[in-house]
Amino acid sequence: MVIEQTDTDRGPRDRLLTAAADLVHAYSYRAVGVQAICDRAGVKKGSFYHFFPSKQALILAVLEENWESFTRDVLDPIFGGGAPPNERIAALFEFAFASHTEIKRQTGHVRGCPFGSLAAEASTLEEPLRARLLRVFEDWTAYLRDALSDAQASGALRDGIDVDATAWGLLSCLQGLLLISKTANDTSIIPRVLEEVVAHLWREA
């Protein structure tokens, strides 16, 4: 999500969260320092430590907020809307394609998944970030697993599919597509792979 935050009516803590989310997504966790986050947020560096004991603590708060808004605005509507399971799963990939294509249009860069990019960068270095990001992936997989379970119950899925492993496979595929899209600075691989890989799960394919 690209958010240019200039609204100084919001409190400094909120402005720090928004600035950090945008800068880390645009660059990387290590590339962005506390000073740059404060500059973007219009908050004095001395005030930073009133709100957060460290950059890591700020980023943990960003993860909470990002995950909450992603579930509320994207996952709950897609997976809770009563569409057939195959359409729910396709809609997630279509959202990824549309939203990351829009970020490229606005910024010139495919930035990749903010959760996935941070996990790749920080998992061996900062244990609290790794643990929080693992919960993100587990909770994300639960949406996919529920859709696959519904499809299995209605007979729409091919026989003999392990829905938990397949849900992890779908999230792996989506994360890999976002990584490759970031590396290519081009999102066009997402709909092409959606057609090929995801379709083969369904009986009617």
Added chain:
Amino acid sequence: MVIEQTDTDRGPRDRLLTAAADLVHAYSYRAVGVQAICDRAGVKKGSFYHFFPSKQALILAVLEENWESFTRDVLDPIFGGGAPPNERIAALFEFAFASHTEIKRQTGHVRGCPFGSLAAEASTLEEPLRARLLRVFEDWTAYLRDALSDAQASGALRDGIDVDATAWGLLSCLQGLLLISKTANDTSIIPRVLEEVVAHLWREA
């Protein structure tokens, strides 16, 4: 790959390459400075710039060497050995599982794919790294595409599969699995997803 390099008989340029490859894989690109690389390599910092104009130039040389050894030691034997196409593709995922499980055993951390982790961290920041890593992914996908083309020619693949998109889908899935394994610090998802996702490509599945 975990390489503890202590052999001072190798030249300083080689020792810098080995030290940088290991440290960046263990931590991240930004987390590792030139001084730390020199310390690990047993090379004076003043000598570093005799061999490489920048850390980025060193890492580009590491990428060349890593890709050359990965193709020679892993991809060429797996994909050039005359095994049936489905066994070639499965062998790549099995290699990933075995090698990353061994890294966890040796170091305590699943470090993820050195190419994928660097791509996630640096693609929006350092254009030469992004461009080189895209070529890595393109060349890697060619091995998968050739195996799928052989399978299509022999009638082993399900009808109507787009082999290029499917090859990218398989690399996406593998990259995502390595990212999730790094985040979980556990590789057990790899063989579970291999069974489920990859098997559905084949006619006999």
